[in-house]
Amino acid sequence: MPELPDVETFKRYFDASSLHQRIGHVDVRDAYILKGISARELARGLKGRRFKSTHRHGKHLFVRANSHLWLRLHFGMTGSLHYFKHEKQAPKHTRVLFVFANACCLAFEDQRKFGEIGLIENVNEFLEKRALGPDALDITLSQFTEILGKHRGSVKSILLNQKLIAGIGNIYADEILFRTRLHPATQISALKAKTVSKLFRATRYILKKAIEAKPDMDRMPKSWLLPHRGKGGKCPRCGHELKSATIGGRTAWFCVHCQRQTS
Numbered sequence: 001m002p003e004l005p006d007v008e009t010f011k012r013y014f015d016a017s018s019l020h021q022r023i024g025h026v027d028v029r030d031a032y033i034l035k036g037i038s039a040r041e042l043a044r045g046l047k048g049r050r051f052k053s054t055h056r057h058g059k060h061l062f063v064r065a066n067s068h069l070w071l072r073l074h075f076g077m078t079g080s081l082h083y084f085k086h087e088k089q090a091p092k093h094t095r096v097l098f099v100f101a102n103a104c105c106l107a108f109e110d111q112r113k114f115g116e117i118g119l120i121e122n123v124n125e126f127l128e129k130r131a132l133g134p135d136a137l138d139i140t141l142s143q144f145t146e147i148l149g150k151h152r153g154s155v156k157s158i159l160l161n162q163k164l165i166a167g168i169g170n171i172y173a174d175e176i177l178f179r180t181r182l183h184p185a186t187q188i189s190a191l192k193a194k195t196v197s198k199l200f201r202a203t204r205y206i207l208k209k210a211i212e213a214k215p216d217m218d219r220m221p222k223s224w225l226l227p228h229r230g231k232g233g234k235c236p237r238c239g240h241e242l243k244s245a246t247i248g249g250r251t252a253w254f255c256v257h258c259q260r261q262t263s
């Protein structure tokens with residue numbers, strides 16, 4: 001499921017492939033993923049324009065077409081972007097195809113169709129409407145401390161809550177907690193200031209490193225939880241078998257030996 005590092009990678013891919021070209025037409029192959037807009041409106045809104053710049057917030061990607069028109073993309077569970085030379089090369093689960101004047105195409109592919117595409121006028125208004133928290137890589141330590149101080153619950157459910165901090169999903173929340181040596185069910189109220197700042201630093205470190213890895217599973221450090229996550233996996237730090245539990249409605253993987261619960 002695309003999280004902040006994946007969406008940042010899509011952003012960079014979009015920037016490198018699809019900016020500044022005239023959009024010839026937009027081919028909506030499955031209108032199911034369109035939100036608040038019809039296929040015709042999307043095609044009409046973008047035809048003849050150029051994508052000018054991109055902006056990412058949490059797991060959302062926004063692409064500016066002009067000062068009052070932004071394409072918004074959310075990748076759901078299986079969404080991704082593919083740029084290629086000819087319409088015939090479109091991947092199987094292409095839902096929307098942006099065809100540029102030079103016949104090159106950008107496909108939004110999404111097998112399971114939990115993704116979203118829309119057109120909006122104002123990014124900030126959209127973020128407010130969705131009540132999304134600040135982006136996990138934009139946030140400062142004092143903001144982070146304030147957010148954690150104001151809420152109750154397990155540290156994992158706080159990290160996953162997009163309304164508090166946007167961008168972290170199940171996989172990277174587990175990785176951040178593994179690095180901080182915190183049990184995912186640890187109550188936020190039990191954390192000392194020193195641990196909060198450790199958690200903050202781990203969040204930045206893991207997300208940035210994952211972006212550098214593009215984020216390709218094979219390029220993730222072997223000292224991370226990610227390559228070992230799953231049944232029968234062993235902790236890369238101590239060798240104990242990893243355990244799983246449902247915390248905050250999601251499956252958490254962790255090492256009970258390295259990640260003790262503090263209260």
Ligand SMILES: [Zn+2]
Pocket residue numbers: 235236237238239240255256257258259
């Ligand atoms: Zn361990």
